Amino acid sequence: xxxxxxxxxxxxxxxxxxxxxxxxxxxxxxxxxxxxxxxxxxxxxxxxxxxxxxxxxxxxxxxxxxxxxxxxxxxxxxxxxxxxxxxxxxxxxxxxxxxxxxxxxxxxxxxxxxxxxxxxxxxxxxxxxxxxxxxxxxxxxxxxxxxxxxxxxxxxxxxxxxxxxxxxxxxxxxxxxxxxxxxxxxxxxxxxxxxxxxxxxxxxxxxxxxxxxxxxxxxxxxxxxxxxxxxxxxxxxxxxxxxxxxxxxxxxxxxxxxxxxxxxxxxxxxxxxxxxxxxxxxxxxxxxxxxx
Amino acid sequence: xxxxxxxxxxxxxxxxxxxxxxxxxxxxxxxxxxxxxxxxxxxxxxxxxxxxxxxxxxxxxxxxxxxxxxxxxxxxxxxxxxxxxxxxxxxxxxxxxxxxxxxxxxxxxxxxxxxxxxxxxxxxxxxxxxxxxxxxxxxxxxxxxxxxxxxxxxxxxxxxxxxxxxxxxxxxxxxxxxxxxxxxxxxxxxxxxxxxxxxxxxxxxxxxxxxxxxxxxxxxxxxxxxxxxxxxxxxxxxxxxxxxxxxxxxxxxxxxxxxxxxxxxxxxxxxxxxxxxxxxxxxxxxxxxxxxxxxxxxxxxxxxxxxxxxxxxxxxxxxxxxxxxxxxxxxxxxxxxxxxxxxxxxxxxxxxxxxxxxxxxxxxxxxxx
Amino acid sequence: xxxxxxxxxxxxxxxxxxxxxxxxxxxxxxxxxxxxxxxxxxxxxxxxxxxxxxxxxxxxxxxxxxxxxxxxxxxxxxxxxxxxxxxxxxxxxxxxxxxxxxxxxxxxxxxxxxxxxxxxxxxxxxxxxxxxxxxxxxxxxxxxxxxxxxxxxxxxxxxxxxxxxxxxxxxxxxxxxxxxxxxxxxxxxxxxxxxxxxxxxxxxxxxxxxxxxxxxxxxxxxxxxxxxxxxxxxxxx
Ligand SMILES: Nc1ncnc2c1ncn2[C@@H]1O[C@H](COP(=O)(O)OP(=O)(O)OP(=O)(O)O)[C@@H](O)[C@H]1O
Ligand SMILES: [Mg+2]
Numbered sequence: 001x002x003x004x005x006x007x008x009x010x011x012x013x014x015x016x017x018x019x020x021x022x023x024x025x026x027x028x029x030x031x032x033x034x035x036x037x038x039x040x041x042x043x044x045x046x047x048x049x050x051x052x053x054x055x056x057x058x059x060x061x062x063x064x065x066x067x068x069x070x071x072x073x074x075x076x077x078x079x080x081x082x083x084x085x086x087x088x089x090x091x092x093x094x095x096x097x098x099x100x101x102x103x104x105x106x107x108x109x110x111x112x113x114x115x116x117x118x119x120x121x122x123x124x125x126x127x128x129x130x131x132x133x134x135x136x137x138x139x140x141x142x143x144x145x146x147x148x149x150x151x152x153x154x155x156x157x158x159x160x161x162x163x164x165x166x167x168x169x170x171x172x173x174x175x176x177x178x179x180x181x182x183x184x185x186x187x188x189x190x191x192x193x194x195x196x197x198x199x200x201x202x203x204x205x206x207x208x209x210x211x212x213x214x215x216x217x218x219x220x221x222x223x224x225x226x227x228x229x230x231x232x233x234x235x236x237x238x239x240x241x242x243x244x245x246x247x248x249x250x251x252x253x254x255x256x257x258x259x260x261x262x263x264x265x266x267x268x269x270x271x272x273x274x275x276x277x278x279x280x281x282x283x284x285x286x287x288x289x290x291x292x
Numbered sequence: 293x294x295x296x297x298x299x300x301x302x303x304x305x306x307x308x309x310x311x312x313x314x315x316x317x318x319x320x321x322x323x324x325x326x327x328x329x330x331x332x333x334x335x336x337x338x339x340x341x342x343x344x345x346x347x348x349x350x351x352x353x354x355x356x357x358x359x360x361x362x363x364x365x366x367x368x369x370x371x372x373x374x375x376x377x378x379x380x381x382x383x384x385x386x387x388x389x390x391x392x393x394x395x396x397x398x399x400x401x402x403x404x405x406x407x408x409x410x411x412x413x414x415x416x417x418x419x420x421x422x423x424x425x426x427x428x429x430x431x432x433x434x435x436x437x438x439x440x441x442x443x444x445x446x447x448x449x450x451x452x453x454x455x456x457x458x459x460x461x462x463x464x465x466x467x468x469x470x471x472x473x474x475x476x477x478x479x480x481x482x483x484x485x486x487x488x489x490x491x492x493x494x495x496x497x498x499x500x501x502x503x504x505x506x507x508x509x510x511x512x513x514x515x516x517x518x519x520x521x522x523x524x525x526x527x528x529x530x531x532x533x534x535x536x537x538x539x540x541x542x543x544x545x546x547x548x549x550x551x552x553x554x555x556x557x558x559x560x561x562x563x564x565x566x567x568x569x570x571x572x573x574x575x576x577x578x579x580x581x582x583x584x585x586x587x588x589x590x591x592x593x594x595x596x597x598x599x600x601x602x603x604x605x606x607x608x609x610x611x612x613x614x615x616x617x618x619x620x621x622x623x624x625x626x627x628x629x630x631x632x633x634x635x636x637x638x639x640x641x642x643x644x645x646x647x648x649x650x651x652x653x654x655x656x657x658x659x660x661x
Numbered sequence: 662x663x664x665x666x667x668x669x670x671x672x673x674x675x676x677x678x679x680x681x682x683x684x685x686x687x688x689x690x691x692x693x694x695x696x697x698x699x700x701x702x703x704x705x706x707x708x709x710x711x712x713x714x715x716x717x718x719x720x721x722x723x724x725x726x727x728x729x730x731x732x733x734x735x736x737x738x739x740x741x742x743x744x745x746x747x748x749x750x751x752x753x754x755x756x757x758x759x760x761x762x763x764x765x766x767x768x769x770x771x772x773x774x775x776x777x778x779x780x781x782x783x784x785x786x787x788x789x790x791x792x793x794x795x796x797x798x799x800x801x802x803x804x805x806x807x808x809x810x811x812x813x814x815x816x817x818x819x820x821x822x823x824x825x826x827x828x829x830x831x832x833x834x835x836x837x838x839x840x841x842x843x844x845x846x847x848x849x850x851x852x853x854x855x856x857x858x859x860x861x862x863x864x865x866x867x868x869x870x871x872x873x874x875x876x877x878x879x880x881x882x883x884x885x886x887x888x889x890x891x892x893x894x895x896x897x898x
Contacts, residue, residue: 029429034429035429035432035433037432037433037436082630082634085634086633086634091427091428091429092370092374092376092428093633093637094429095376095428095429095432096376096575096579096629096633097629097630097633097634099378099432099572099575099626099629100576100625100626100627100628100629100630100633101626101630102572102626103569103572103576103622103623103625103626103629104622104623104625104626104627104629104630105626106622106626107619107620107621107622107623107625107626108619108623110615110616110619111612111616111619111620111623114615114616115615115619164761164765167754167758167761167762167765168762168765170753170754170758171751171754171758171762174751174752174753174754175748175751177713177733177745178745178748178749178750178751179751179762180712180713180732180733180734180737181711181713181733181737181742181743181745181749182737182762182763182765182766182810182814183734183737183738183765183766183769183770183814184734184762185734186734217567220440220568221440223436224433224436224437224440224441227433227436227437228433228437231430231433260448262444262445262447262448263444263445263448264441264444265437265440265441265444266441266442266444266445267441268437268441269434269437269438269441272433272434272437273422273434276422276425276426276430276434277422277425
């Protein structure tokens, strides 16, 4: 019973992070119909930036700001320089470009920051709360992680629902041509979309790193889990990404807790294939038909 | 048999086309014959190269052989049939582990390689059935999950597959006739590196020969039709699903053979040898060479073998330490993937073809005009 | 004076020449109808004017300002509102959000105050459905939505591509009547592309007939409507 509780709580914390990462994938998918396979590598890179700042004596929070700002810049630059030319082209080309970025950024990080494992600080206590006599796997840091993800989601919802900029970004994502006819600078909106997504991705990378080890490949699994979560929710649906992220976090936590952590990625694959074959439009998508 | 169709020769002016036809008339008229002749010439070249180079180069060529086999299979899948796979590294792992298990049971090499091929093709069929319904980013994501997930099995069944440490693979005995033949050819004792290089290259040539014939025939046409326009293909009565699964099976079989060759060359199958970087390296090879081109796959795999030592040297020369310099190669792969897609999506072979055509047309128009 | 001046406009899709040296002048306060059979190049003409298609030669200018090479966004900001054929509604957004996009352009152009009331007064069905997703609208309601959205941008020039497509005659009459009022009251310049030549000519001032990318006739709307030979040859009524 206690193990079940602990596995569940761990899963929720992980799930919140996968949700954020999936949300970043969905933001990009909605605006450019591209799955950014480089997103994990980009987040890994900005986490290293934060670590560099922190190791130089700054606080965690300065590191956080550096990572998020780095993500913003990186997302914008990547979209402008390498994604723009393949937007709207054959879908395989865009996939290959993001994979190339993935490999290149990962190698670059290894060159700049080294390939060894480094520990990344957590801003809050990593010891679990004690309920009665029992110590549970829920820590002050878990609360921070979940709160951070919630704050970002609320901010994104507010941006897209209530501001003119958000409206223009959504319009540009849904219909480039009509948006241009309405004076929306579609190119700028797409750049902004990539930049915002990279910020959310960077946050996810930083939250995963907190209190654990970073190395250039530490986000590889998260890319897969985030993609599975996004697909589970329907790549088009931000709400679906959140629910998908939480579900994947829980499911994988059970697999890891009861079957073995080596099987987590395979379990993710099984979930993905099951979803794509049984309900390809995702569990939460509004549109009935989707070509997968 | 019908004359070979040259669908790449569109836009060549009549004069040049005439000269080209005259040139091709001197070749055997059937595609099969042409490929057989190429195979023979290639074999002679391989023997010459392997005899004229030392054990170090021989082992590099052995490495190139298994990359080449896997890349050839991948280029057929991605370039000819339009399905991307990031899971070919994992499929090679299936081939390598099967080889290890079978050789340990003292099954003969040839049977082992066929066994590795069959097992991997079977895994490929399962993956292919799922993959046939997916496209583009979904397929990439699913096969990425395969690449990340499958090595986990080797750790889960560690008593059987060796866990993190990996599984040792016994190296096959060099038969007497082989060392005799080599002694007869070059008056030297055959090294084991040379033996492995021969195994690799003979396998590679056979695979290329079979794939080339497959691609030139009906199967290739159907694969291309499905890639180019699935609606039209479906209207023409082509069963999309079956065709895609078949392409995946053929491609996986190649990956299995490649894994077998890798197994006997490296003598070890370990999860760390089949990371996502391997799959992406294969993708780089086929993209750089030119998607859908077997020659391109071969060029690409040469790049995978000969580029890393070169860039690593450059890296140490500019003052990087060894571990940093070792990362320059993947950095270059990634950068090259992006640049090729942005600047020359048809890859090296595509660019060469364009250049050659320009030269050819330039020459013939100068002569006639 | 907002006069749209098009001269020598040529555009091609690969080997297909869709427009071939087209000259059109759409004067302020007039409705200029562009007629022609399917594939004549009418849609291409509008798309080239609004910057969605790049011409191979020729110029487009508004009141003497050359807009030929400008991107579509700039052309929209300059006051040319293009209501595209068929799918102009962003179906994933609500009715109100679609309209807000037009109003945003209007405020950016300093023409309107960003209020949507004008359109809700004009088209009461839209007011009732303001919170609904646009994909739930009927064809006629969608047409009202795109026209209303264009009006909110306070346009100098309105480019309309087959606004009558698939609508009941009564709604067509309502929309055309509205257009006429708008032109007479605010002095908007309208370029109206129509298959439905008879009703288009009934509200237009000038008519132009396109055939295979070339202008084959240009005259007062009334004269064109009375020209039997031309009607039979190009307009099919
Ligand atoms: N995107 C495109 N690619 C290639 N050719 C096109 C494209 N759009 C239009 N065309 C061609 O250009 C020509 C003019 O097309 P256009 O759409 O302008 O005709 P139209 O007068 O609007 O016809 P309709 O009354 O059917 O709407 C046609 O021959 C058409 O086939
Ligand atoms: Mg049209």
